[in-house]
Amino acid sequence: MVAVVSQENVAALVSRTGRELQRYRKGRRQVVGCIPYRFKIGEKTSLDVVSDELEVLVISSQKGKGMLFPKGGWELDESKKEAALRETMEEAGVRGIVGGKLGKWSFKSKTHDTFYEGYMFPLLVQEQLEFWPEQNVRQRIWMSVTEAREVCQHWWMKEALDRLVNRPSGQKQLGHYRDNKRVLGSMNCERDAKSASVNSVASLEGRAQLF
Known part of the structure; x- marks a missing residue:
């Protein structure tokens, strides 16, 4: 920052x-x-x-x-x-x-x-x-x-x-940093997957209405 x-x-x-x-x-x-x-x-x-x-x-x-x-x-x-x-x-x-x-x-x-x-x-x-x-x-x-x-x-x-x-505290802090990084990455993947699923359902519903 x-x-x-x-x-x-x-x-x-x-x-x-x-x-x-x-x-x-x-x-x-x-x-x-x-x-x-x-x-x-x-x-x-x-x-x-x-x-x-x-x-x-x-x-x-x-x-x-x-x-x-x-x-x-x-x-x-x-x-x-x-x-x-x-x-x-x-x-x-x-x-x-x-x-x-x-x-x-x-x-x-x-x-x-x-x-x-x-x-x-x-x-x-x-x-x-x-x-x-x-x-x-x-x-x-x-x-x-x-x-x-x-x-x-x-x-x-x-x-x-x-x-x-x-120093051990530096190793510990870095461990927290890595863990947070993994958690954020996992959350982003889940969010993207949910978004893709919602878009897919919306697309199918749109096609159904056309027929």
């Missing part, structure tokens, strides 16, 4: 700036992020490998080459999940349902002598905005899990992606 937001309303979708509310723990800046994902719509997919049926959304980096998942500072007036939702909307222009935490990682900045603690969450995308705060400075691309592993520039985000694909 792509949501159209008027350019006049984009002003209400503004990225937070400044670090007055930034959280730190033992000198390490606290950051949170999301892996936005969706299920592919198609028939030619493996029924055994979750990654074959997932697409994830990556964004371009503002400060260098490469791609990554949306992430940013966790601030004092919000929970981790609220921060993850906010950063994902600001940087990637999507909204959805945040799942359970994928994990926590400690890492050092590639460009500064700064240490961080990062938390990552999965986000099942339900809304994709046409306009969003950082649309002029970032690109967003849907791609396969395999492609995302190749282009993602952060090792800890790659680990988070692997956890998303391999």
Whole structure:
């Protein structure tokens, strides 16, 4: 689903700036992020490998080459999940349902002598905005899990992606998706069969009236 937001309303979708509310723990800046994902719509997919049926959304980096998942500072007036939702909307222009935490990682900045603690969450995308705060400075691309592993520039985000694909809850959710897909397909077949039967009866009645 792509949501159209008027350019006049984009002003209400503004990225937070400044670090007055930034959280730190033992000198390490606290950051949170999301892996936005969706299920592919198609028939030619493996029924055994979750990654074959997932697409994830990556964004371009503002400060260098490469791609990554949306992430940013966790601030004092919000929970981790609220921060993850906010950063994902600001940087990637999507909204959805945040799942359970994928994990926590400690890492050092590639460009500064700064240490961080990062938390990552999965986000099942339900809304994709046409306009969003950082649309002029970032690109967003849907791609396969395999492609995302190749282009993602952060090792800890790659680990988070692997956890998303391999976690039991992901397997369970995918199972529900497949079951629903089969049920809908069965319902459509029954509906088509009933429709064909009704049309056939109507045709026979019409012929009988002619005679």
